[in-house]
Amino acid sequence: MEGKYRIRFSAFFVFCFLSSIIFQLIGAKNILFDVYKWHIVQPESVQGGIELVVLFLFLSFCASKLDHKGLFLFIILISTGLYLRLHQVLEPAVAALFYFEIIIFFGGTVRRLVGISKRNKIIDYFDSCVIGLSFWGFFAIFLSLLGHGTFHELRMLTVLILLFCIISGSFRGWDYPLSFKIAMKIMNSGKVERVGGIFLLILVLVQFAKSNRAIDYDSIWYGLRPEYVLMGNHSIFENLGLVQFVHYYPKLFELFLLPISNLGDYSFIYAGTILFFALLLLVVCAFLKSLGATTVEGIYITILIGTIPGISNMASTAKTDMFTAFLIILSTYYLWLFIRDRFELHYLIFSFMSAFLSFGGKLSSLVYMPMILLGFAIHLTIGIYRGLEIKKLLRACIGQIKTSYMFICAITILTVLGIHYRTYILTGYPIYSILGGLWMKLGFEIKYPLAKNVEAIAGERENILEVMRHWYRLLFNPGGYSHYVMVWPGNISFYLFILVLVLVIFRKIPIKSYLQYMVIFFPVVLTGVYYQTFFPEGGDGNYYIVPVILSILMYLYPIIHTHNKKIKSAVYMGVAFFIPFQVTLMFVSHWSWSWGTASFDYKLNKPFLESSDTVKTELFNNGLGEIRSYIEEKSNADAGVKKCLAFGVDPTLVHKLPCRSESLDISRVRLGNPELFTSETEIMKYIIWDKIDYLIAPKKQMKGYEAISNVYNLLEKQQGVVKISSQEFYLLDISRIKREFLGVMFK
Structure with a gap:
């Protein structure tokens, strides 16, 4: 019997290994050495890659050999600072980080003043981030409606907020800044966790370096020039006479970045997007821990997700993808904690706030968030069928309602409604450019010179063979799909789907035990699959950031929880081969078709306003x-x-x-x-x-x-x-x- 088990495990191990290698070979042939065969040999790719490998090896050596925590932190700070200065983005990175810390500090201050308790965990920072975004946005919109929302006035608002936080005595009841907290966490971890943390730092540094030379069309169109396409003489509520619909999307993300915009260099705006990418990685890692992953597993899977080109490379753009994805994944994380901790209202409140804030970003949030809520509804339905005492839990949840929760929720709602009010007064529609037919039926009138109803993206597949050919191209040969291969969302989800399917067929994981939790993610994953199938050429690869992340969490959930260490090791071995391929592709590709970072140039006095x-x-x-x-x-x-x-x-x-x-x-x-x-x-x-x-x-x-x-x-x-x-x-x-x-x- 034991011999038979060994044979079966060996077969699964070989299957994981060979299938992973096949995935990489096909991808390398059709993408790396076809679409990007020129990009991969350019000095910016070769020399920029060598520079990053040396930096990673040096910091990893320090992580494994240095026991002195202060010295290790000093080396990380100096190395990071030198790298950012060499790529002329140190000043924008520091300015953006300081601004983000102010917003989180402000959120923590408000939380303390309204009486919401701390948990002394990383989730406290997420709470503060959500509150800070909501309240800063509320004050910014209020001032803008009064005609005092210029760049200078919003910067003054931020300074006054910082002074308010200091005067209110929040330092007595607040922890260290988030960046310092993360650094301390890495320093106090084991050697493996340290190296993993450094790898994640490298992923963020790559995007900072890319931001110095990557200017994509969409970013320059509506993201990098708020002084021309968003801000009027007094605020963002003035009609600038623009026609293209992108100027009337919800602009909460752009509003939030205005204090670090119009400073003479695009890198300041890029830095804000990159920090949302860093926050996304942080919430993914925390999410994995709540799913039952160990710290090493959490970092490992976060690296796997963070190296996917369609996710990471959107950080060095001025698009809203990172902002929206962070808030949607954060909202899902809070919902998960709400279920796990038996209906603790705190998590439901912050899930709602995160979800509502996401409606101020990319319009895809209006599709994905309802699907996530549907998944949780299915989960609760299954729970009730299995004997979940829903009434008792709901009564306990209602008993936790506080005035403070109602207050911060109201501010969040007003903030997002304020952003959509801008769309309404400029276009005549509450949301533009979708649902035009609905708005007309409800009596709304579009304002000149805008189109009444923007044509939707449509596509169709005539038969199953065409669908299969289309999906083969999406997964293994997307070269002909220009907007898909630019930010390729990878094929790791499909690989994990195959492995989980094999394990279910051979009854190696008790799928019924995990199904109730996996269905939480299923509707949003299925929605992503639907749009990939029917959008012409699969649509833009960045459309699928949320479904890709949640699909990976869904497929890995039973792997994380399996007691069979050999199965877990086989799966983790298989996905390990995806990381080098994804890193390489991420490095040589971009939404702007730029490649690499920079060729060797070690002048530290280069101007950053260029x-x-x-x-x-x-x-x-x-x-x-x-x-x-x-x-x-x-x-x-x-x-x-x-x-x-x-x-x-x-x-x-x-x-x-x-x-x-x-x-x-x-x-x-x-x-x-x-x-x-x-x-x-x-x-x-x-x-x-x-x-x-x-x-x-x-x-x-x-x-x-x-x-x-x-x-x-x-x-x-x-x-x-x-x-x-x-x-x-x-x-x-x-x-x-x-x-x-x-x-x-x-x-």
Whole structure:
């Protein structure tokens, strides 16, 4: 019998090993050595990779050999600081970290003042983070509605909050800053945990280094330029005349980063996103511990998740993915604790607050959070069927209600409603650009010049064979799916699904014992699978951060709890091979198609405010140098933000001009309003309404743009119009023409 067991285990071990190797070989061939074959050999990849390997080995050696905790911490701080300075992001990283610590400190102060008790655990910091986000957002929105929400005024708000925390005596009842707490935790851990913690630190440092040279289209479009596309003269509630729907998403994340925005370099905004990535890793690790994982297991699985390119590489963008994913996973974590600790109301309250705050981020939260709640409803239904005394637990839960809980929940609700109120007053819809048909039926009216109903992404698979081919491409050969392979969400979930399925078939894990808990994650995982199946080309890889994370937790839950150490070791051995492949792919890929970090350059005195110079050089090299200089000169002279409308110019370049710019993409379906440029009359109507100052066009005549070309040609002949020529483009300054005159030109 024992021999038979050994044979079966050996077969499973070999299966784990061989299947993992096959996954890596296919992925390496089709992705690394096909899509990224050029990227992987560039100096920024090779030399940047060597630099990180040396740093990791050095810190790992110190972690395993140094017993002096103070010296070990000093070496980590110096090494981290030097690395960030070499990549010109030390100052943004420190500024963002200080800002985040203020928000957490503020949350802890509010918690103490309203009488919510501490647990002296890492979850205290999560509580404080949620409260801090809610209350800072509330005050920022309140000031903005009063017309006092500029960059400077929001920074002053943050300083006043810090002074309030200090004066209120919170230092007497508060722990160390979160960053120091994490450092102390690593120092006091064993050697294996130390090395794992250093690996996670390296993952964060990689994103900081990437942020110094990676500028993706979406970030420059609506994330890195809040001074042009979000902030008006007094607040974010002013109508800036923008058409593309991305400017009317919920902007809680962007609002939160305003105190560290518009500081002369994009890295400050990137640093905020990266710190949310670090918080996401922290909550995943805490979640795993609550699922029953040991500290080593928790760190190991967190590394596995943190190396997935579709997760980690979104940190070095200005998109809302990290912010939203952190809040959704945190909300799920709180719900899990609520169930585990038999309906302790504290966790339900903070789950609600985290979930509600996520509605101020990426709109995908409106899909994923209901699915997570559905999973918990299924869990409770199964529990009731198995004899769970739900009424007794609910009575105990209701008995824990406090005024303080109601107060902080109310602030959270008002904060998120305030963000959506911005969308409403600017667009006429409570949420834009989804549910347009519903809003129209309810009597809401869209405001000019926005589209009434933005076309939804749609796709269909004709038969099961097409679905299978599509999924093979998603899992092993996504090269033809450009927006998927850029931030590939990996195939580790599918691998774990296969292993768990094999173990269930051969009855090596009692699945019925775990099913009640696994179903919590099932609806959101299934939702991700559905969208991956039916979105054209699978959609963008970053859409699936939440389903991927929760699917890994779901499949590993029975592995974590199995008493069969050999099965556990076989599974962990199999997933270990994914980490080197995922790290390599993460390093050479990015949402911007940039690669690596930087080639060897060890000058420590490099300037960190360089984004402006980099953009100037890029615009000059692409034939827009004179136009950029003219716009900047006029903006400085008039002390105001100018408005530009361009066509025939790469939108990425248009968005880098020092003005509030729109390209002809505003007339594209799913991006803007296609009705704006159907005729010369409609074009002129928009130019007048939006008070356009500058028109930019290519010198070379372009087919398909006859209507707007006619408008440009007519305006060029008018008295008072200034024409500025660049290498390949020209600018018309129409700011001196009276708008009344423009209104009759095509009548």
